[in-house]
Amino acid sequence: MSLADSAAAVDGAFTSIPIIDLSKRTTPEGRIALAQEIRDACMKVGFFYSAHSDHNAFHLIQFILAVKNHGIPPECLNKVLAAMKEYFALDSETKLKLHHNNYSGFKGYSPPLDANIDPTNNTKGDFHEGFRVGWEEIKAKDNDEKRANDGAMAGANVWPSECPRFREACLEYYHEAVGIGKVLYPLFALALNLPETFFDDKTKNSAAIMRALHYPLQDGQFDVDDDTPGIGAHTDFKCFTILWQQPGITALQVRNSENRWIDAVPIDGTLVINIGDQLALWTNDVFKSTIHRAMNKSGQERYSIPMFFGTDYHVNIEPIPSCVSEDRLSKYSPITAGEYVNQRLKNMYQGTQ
Numbered sequence: 001m002s003l004a005d006s007a008a009a010v011d012g013a014f015t016s017i018p019i020i021d022l023s024k025r026t027t028p029e030g031r032i033a034l035a036q037e038i039r040d041a042c043m044k045v046g047f048f049y050s051a052h053s054d055h056n057a058f059h060l061i062q063f064i065l066a067v068k069n070h071g072i073p074p075e076c077l078n079k080v081l082a083a084m085k086e087y088f089a090l091d092s093e094t095k096l097k098l099h100h101n102n103y104s105g106f107k108g109y110s111p112p113l114d115a116n117i118d119p120t121n122n123t124k125g126d127f128h129e130g131f132r133v134g135w136e137e138i139k140a141k142d143n144d145e146k147r148a149n150d151g152a153m154a155g156a157n158v159w160p161s162e163c164p165r166f167r168e169a170c171l172e173y174y175h176e177a178v179g180i181g182k183v184l185y186p187l188f189a190l191a192l193n194l195p196e197t198f199f200d201d202k203t204k205n206s207a208a209i210m211r212a213l214h215y216p217l218q219d220g221q222f223d224v225d226d227d228t229p230g231i232g233a234h235t236d237f238k239c240f241t242i243l244w245q246q247p248g249i250t251a252l253q254v255r256n257s258e259n260r261w262i263d264a265v266p267i268d269g270t271l272v273i274n275i276g277d278q279l280a281l282w283t284n285d286v287f288k289s290t291i292h293r294a295m296n297k298s299g300q301e302r303y304s305i306p307m308f309f310g311t312d313y314h315v316n317i318e319p320i321p322s323c324v325s326e327d328r329l330s331k332y333s334p335i336t337a338g339e340y341v342n343q344r345l346k347n348m349y350q351g352t353q
């Protein structure tokens with residue numbers, strides 16, 4: 001059965017989110033099995049957790065991936081969480097100095113209610129604040145080709161001098177997550193019956209954007225109520241997202257085909273991986289980009305870190321042939337990844353105005 005045919009046979013009425021054991025990727029058979037699991041998960045759900053199946057998963061992921069230099073050590077997560085707490089606790093005047101409107105490529109700070117990712121559903125905006133970071137070497141380089149090649153999203157990162165440890169903590173996390181992205185791209189290619197290397201020449205510049213997110217408490221400072229989403233219903237703009245969510249606080253929800261919201265409860269030691277629109281474009285919707293949102297009703301502040309992985313900004317995205325058939329005609333016209341992301345970001349920020 002072709003990918004286009006099997007996509008027609010699945011429905012999206014999932015009630016739980018599968019956990020994929022990334023440790024299997026070390027053998028060729030393991031990678032094929034994993035690609036099959038990823039394929040099933042993407043076609044039905046669009047969201048999955050990346051984990052080792054052991055309850056002590058993080059250490060095992062770290063061990064297995066550390067061999068290939070792809071693990072995210074717990075210290076790295078602790079460090080970035082501590083830095084995020086310190087940064088977001090700064091007063092808003094200080095944070096607003098780095099408002100993303102003042103910089104290119106949307107880098108920098110976005111205050112609460114700045115964006116409205118789902119303008120159809122509310123007028124107040126999304127009740128989170130965030131900080132956007134793109135590619136940068138940890139040890140600053142005079143000539144950073146990867147950053148210079150970022151085309152439509154080009155622009156240097158900006159950093160708050162008031163929280164000196166923020167830069168290093170974010171960039172350490174950024175590079176760890178890029179390592180996991182490098183593991184996932186070949187698995188997605190295999191899952192699509194493509195050569196493992198299909199995405200290699202399309203992801204040379206790591207078109208990866210990280211956002212440090214803070215969902216504040218409703219303390220009367222902002223005009224929000226219980227129905228104001230932390231982030232409204234949306235699909236992500238790129239190929240896939242690797243999301244770290246703060247343990248112990250459930251806020252992320254995924255919508256199934258029956259329009260029911262399914263909680264993506266944080267599971268210790270896992271990262272949530274979800275498919276974004278660029279992969280849906282590449283695959284003519286064989287891989288679904290699933291609608292999700294975050295509603296923080298925990299009564300506590302919440303922190304999360306999505307990292308969005310796209311193809312390089314100059315790359316033209318068009319449905320791959322195995323995902324197109326007579327019954328499943330190509331739904332999308334070619335567009336460059338950069339144009340696509342830039343347009344979506346503009347819409348997101350204009351939605352509140």
Ligand SMILES: O=C(O)CCC(=O)C(=O)O
Nearest residue numbers: 213231236252294304306
């Ligand atoms: O914070 C979360 O759990 C989700 C964030 C998200 O969906 C996004 O930033 O696109």
Ligand SMILES: [Fe+2]
Nearest residue numbers: 234235236292
């Ligand atoms: Fe998202």
